[in-house]
Amino acid sequence: MTEVDEVIDPNALRVGLFVTCIADLYRPNVGFAALYLLEEAGCRVDVPLGQTCCGQPAWNSGDQDSARVVAKTVIKSFEPYPYIVAPSGSCSGMIRIHYPKLFATDSKWRARAEAVAGRCYELTSFLTDVLGVDTVSARYEGSVTYHDSCSGLREMGVREQPRHLLKSVDGLELRELDERDACCGFGGAFSVKYPDISGRLVSDKCADIASTQADTVLGGDLGCLLNIAGRLRREGKHTRVFHVAEVLADMTDLPGVGEDDTS
Amino acid sequence: MKVTTQQFREEARKALGDEILQRALAKAKPGFINKRKKAVDALPEFDALRADARAITEHALAHLDYYLERFEANVVANGGVVHWARTADEANQIILGICEAAGAHSVIKGKSMIAEEMALNESLEGAGLEVVETDLGEYIIQLAEEYPSHIIAPAAHKTREQITELFYKHHRQYGKTKRQTEPKALVDEARSVLRDKFLNADVGITGANFLVAESGANVLVTNEGNGDLTSTLPRVHIVTAAIDKVIPDLEDLSTLLRVLARSATGQEMSSYTTLYNGSRRPGDLDGPEEYHVVLLDNGRSALLGSEFHEMLRCIRCGACLNHCPVYGAIGGHAYGWVYPGPMGAVLTSLMLGTDEAPDLANACSLNGRCNEVCPLRIPLPRMLRDLRAIQFQQGGRGVRGKFALQVWAFFASRPNLYHASTSLMVKVWRRLAGKRGVSTFAPFAGGWTAHRDLPVPEGKTFTQRWKRERGRTQ
Numbered sequence: 001m002t003e004v005d006e007v008i009d010p011n012a013l014r015v016g017l018f019v020t021c022i023a024d025l026y027r028p029n030v031g032f033a034a035l036y037l038l039e040e041a042g043c044r045v046d047v048p049l050g051q052t053c054c055g056q057p058a059w060n061s062g063d064q065d066s067a068r069v070v071a072k073t074v075i076k077s078f079e080p081y082p083y084i085v086a087p088s089g090s091c092s093g094m095i096r097i098h099y100p101k102l103f104a105t106d107s108k109w110r111a112r113a114e115a116v117a118g119r120c121y122e123l124t125s126f127l128t129d130v131l132g133v134d135t136v137s138a139r140y141e142g143s144v145t146y147h148d149s150c151s152g153l154r155e156m157g158v159r160e161q162p163r164h165l166l167k168s169v170d171g172l173e174l175r176e177l178d179e180r181d182a183c184c185g186f187g188g189a190f191s192v193k194y195p196d197i198s199g200r201l202v203s204d205k206c207a208d209i210a211s212t213q214a215d216t217v218l219g220g221d222l223g224c225l226l227n228i229a230g231r232l233r234r235e236g237k238h239t240r241v242f243h244v245a246e247v248l249a250d251m252t253d254l255p256g257v258g259e260d261d262t263s
Numbered sequence: 264m265k266v267t268t269q270q271f272r273e274e275a276r277k278a279l280g281d282e283i284l285q286r287a288l289a290k291a292k293p294g295f296i297n298k299r300k301k302a303v304d305a306l307p308e309f310d311a312l313r314a315d316a317r318a319i320t321e322h323a324l325a326h327l328d329y330y331l332e333r334f335e336a337n338v339v340a341n342g343g344v345v346h347w348a349r350t351a352d353e354a355n356q357i358i359l360g361i362c363e364a365a366g367a368h369s370v371i372k373g374k375s376m377i378a379e380e381m382a383l384n385e386s387l388e389g390a391g392l393e394v395v396e397t398d399l400g401e402y403i404i405q406l407a408e409e410y411p412s413h414i415i416a417p418a419a420h421k422t423r424e425q426i427t428e429l430f431y432k433h434h435r436q437y438g439k440t441k442r443q444t445e446p447k448a449l450v451d452e453a454r455s456v457l458r459d460k461f462l463n464a465d466v467g468i469t470g471a472n473f474l475v476a477e478s479g480a481n482v483l484v485t486n487e488g489n490g491d492l493t494s495t496l497p498r499v500h501i502v503t504a505a506i507d508k509v510i511p512d513l514e515d516l517s518t519l520l521r522v523l524a525r526s527a528t529g530q531e532m533s534s535y536t537t538l539y540n541g542s543r544r545p546g547d548l549d550g551p552e553e554y555h556v557v558l559l560d561n562g563r564s565a566l567l568g569s570e571f572h573e574m575l576r577c578i579r580c581g582a583c584l585n586h587c588p589v590y591g592a593i594g595g596h597a598y599g600w601v602y603p604g605p606m607g608a609v610l611t612s613l614m615l616g617t618d619e620a621p622d623l624a625n626a627c628s629l630n631g632r633c634n635e636v637c638p639l640r641i642p643l644p645r646m647l648r649d650l651r652a653i654q655f656q657q658g659g660r661g662v663r664g665k666f667a668l669q670v671w672a673f674f675a676s677r678p679n680l681y682h683a684s685t686s687l688m689v690k691v692w693r694r695l696a697g698k699r700g701v702s703t704f705a706p707f708a709g710g711w712t713a714h715r716d717l718p719v720p721e722g723k724t725f726t727q728r729w730k731r732e733r734g735r736t737q
Binding site: 024 | 279631698716
C-alpha cells in the first residue's frame with residue numbers, strides 16, 4: 001500500500017464504514033477487508049453500530065415512507081464522519097444519489113441528507129480517487145474476471161478503479177468479460193419478483209464468465225455476487241466468487257461466496 | 264390490437280421458452296449495440312450533440328402551443344390541412360372522414376407508431392378499406408397478423424425461415440410460387456408485390472419523425488424509401504403525428520437527425536430523409552392532390568410539466584430497447600401493447616394506467632443502461648421508480664410485499680433489535696445448512712431459488728464480530 005499524500009489532514013481521514021446489510025449478514029469478511037484496506041491507507045475507521053441498511057429495498061419498491069425511516073437511521077449514524085465509505089456501488093449510490101431525492105421536499109432533513117450524500121464513496125473509488133492509492137500488497141494465484149455492478153458503473157462511476165488496484169495483486173491475471181456493461185439480473189427485489197427473467201439474465205452472465213475460462217469472478221457488489229454465485233452453484237460450476245475487497249486485502253483464506261465449508 | 268399488459272408475467276415466461284423468438288432476439292441484439300457504439304465512438308462531439316438535442320426538445324416542449332400553431336399556419340400556407348385530435352378515436356374518425364371524402368378504397372401505409380397507438384389499421388379495415396403496410400418489417404407482421412415488437416424494427420422477432428413461409432403462403436396469389444430463402448430474393452419479391460399496391464392506392468398514410476414549425480415540413484426518416492412512394496404516389500397523403508414531434512427549425516432538425524440515426528441503427532444518416540411540404544403545386548410533376556396532417560394528443564399534453572414530462576423528449580430511436588436486458592430476454596410482445604422496452608414501460612404505464620399494466624414499471628432491474636444510451640438522456644429508471652411509488656401509494660395490483668417491507672423497515676430503523684434478529688437468523692440458517700455453502704430454498708423469497716441457489720451466510724454477522732473484536736464504539 002502506498003503512503004497517503006502528506007497534504008491530507010490526518011483528522012480529515014476519519015471514515016465511517018458503511019458495512020452494508022448484505023455484507024453484515026452474509027459476508028462479514030468483506031466488511032473486515034474494507035476496514036483493513038482503509039486502515040492500511042491511513043484512515044481512522046469507525047463502524048457506527050446504528051447502521052442497518054441504506055433503505056434501497058423500499059426505495060426501489062416505491063415505498064418511500066419506509067425508505068425514509070431507514071435512511072434517517074443511516075444519516076444520524078454517519079453525520080459525524082467526514083467520509084462515508086461502503087464496499088458497494090449500489091449502497092453508496094443509494095446514499096449519494098438517492099438520499100437527496102428521498103428528502104427533496106423535507107425541509108428538516110434535506111440538508112442533512114445532502115451533507116451525508118456528498119461525503120459518501122464506493123470503496124475502490126475512495127481508495128484510488130480520493131486517497132490516491134496505487135498498489136496493494138496481496139497475492140491471489142489464478143485468473144479472475146470482473147463483474148461491474150450497474151449502480152457502481154452508472155451511479156458511482158466505478159470501472160477502472162478496482163482494475164487499477166487489482167494490477168498490483170501478485171499472481172492475479174484479469175480476463176475481461178465479453179459484455180462488461182451487462183446487468184447480472186440481480187436488481188434486488190426484481191430477482192425475486194421476476195425470477196424467470198432474472199434467471200435468464202444471470203445464466204447469460206454465467207455463460208459469459210465461463211467463456212473467459214477464469215477460475216474466479218470478482219465484483220464490487222455482494223448483491224450481484226450472491227446472484228452469480230447462486231446460479232453458478234445451481235449449474236454445478238466451481239468458479240470461485242469473491243468480493244474485490246477480499247482479494248485486495250489478501251483475505252481470501254475462507255470459502256468463496258456459496259462454497260461449501262471444507263474445513 | 265388486443266392489449267395483453269395484464270398477462271405480462273405469463274407472456275414473458277412464454278417468450279423465454281420460445282426458441283425461435285430467442286434465436287431472433289439473440290441475432291438482433293449485438294448488431295444494434297455494436298453499430299451504435301461504433302457510430303458514437305467515431306463522433307467525439309456526440310455527447311455535446313446530445314446536450315443540444317435535449318435543449319432543443321425541452322425548448323420546443325416549453326413553447327409547444329406556439330410551435331404547434333406556427334406549424335399549422337405553415338402547413339395551411341403550403342396548401343395543406345391540419346386536424347387536431349384529442350384521442351386515438353378522434354384521430355381515427357378524422358382519417359376515415361378524409362378517406363370517405365376522397366372516395367378511397369385502398370390505403371398504403373408507411374411505418375408509424377402513432378398509427379399503431381391508434382389501431383388505425385383495424386379502424387380502416389373495419390370501414391371496408393384495403394390497407395397495405397409498405398415498410399418491409401411492417402408488411403411482414405401484417406401478413407403474420409401480428410403487431411410490432413420493436414419501435415424501429417417491427418419484425419425483429421421474426422426469423423428468416425418464418426418470413427420465407429409467410430411470403431410463400433401469401434404471395435402465391437400473385438403468381439410467386441417459389442420459396443425464397445435469401446434476403447435479397449425475399450426483398451425483391453416483397454418489392455414486386457408492393458409495387459402494384461403503391462401504384463393503385465388512393466390514400467397514403469405515413470408517420471412523422473419530426474414536424475418543423477418554421478416551414479410546416481413533416482420529416483420522415485426511412486431506410487427503404489417506401490415512405491417516399493407512400494407520400495407521393497397516391498392522390499391523398501395523410502400524416503399522423505403526435506404533438507410532441509414539433510421542433511422549431513431546420514437547424515434543430517439537423518442536430519436531432521445526427522443523434523437519431525446513430526442511436527437507432529448506428530448510421531450517420533438514414534438512407535432516406537425526406538421533408539414533405541404539402542400537396543402538388545401547379546407545375547409539379549408529382550405529389551398528392553391533398554395533404555393532411557392529423558395531430559394527436561392522446562394524453563401527452565397532460566404529461567407536460569409533470570414528473571413524467573421528460574418522456575416527451577423521446578425521439579423513438581429504440582436505443583433503450585436495444586440495450587435493455589429485459590427486452591433482450593423477452594422481446595417486445597410480452598409488454599402487451601404498442602411500445603415495449605424501457606420507453607414502452609413508462610409510456611404504457613402512463614397511457615393505459617398502472618392498473619392496466621401493473622408489471623411494466625416493476626419488471627426492470629434498474630440497471631440504468633437505457634438512461635446511459637438515451638440520446639435525449641430521458642431518466643427512464645427514475646420514472647420507473649416513480650411509477651412504482653405511485654402504484655405503492657395507490658395499493659394497486661402491481662404492489663407486492665407491502666407488509667413485508669413495513670415489517671423490514673420496523674426492524675431496520677431499530678438497530679439493536681435489527682442486529683439481534685440478524686444474529687439469530689444467521690445462527691439458525693447456518694445450523695440448517697450444515698457445511699453447505701448454498702441452500703436450495705429461500706425463506707420469504709421463493710422466486711430466488713427457481714433458477715439459482717442461495718448462498719449461506721459466512722458465519723456470525725459483521726456486527727457480532729466487530730463488537731467482540733473491537734468492543735463497542737460510538
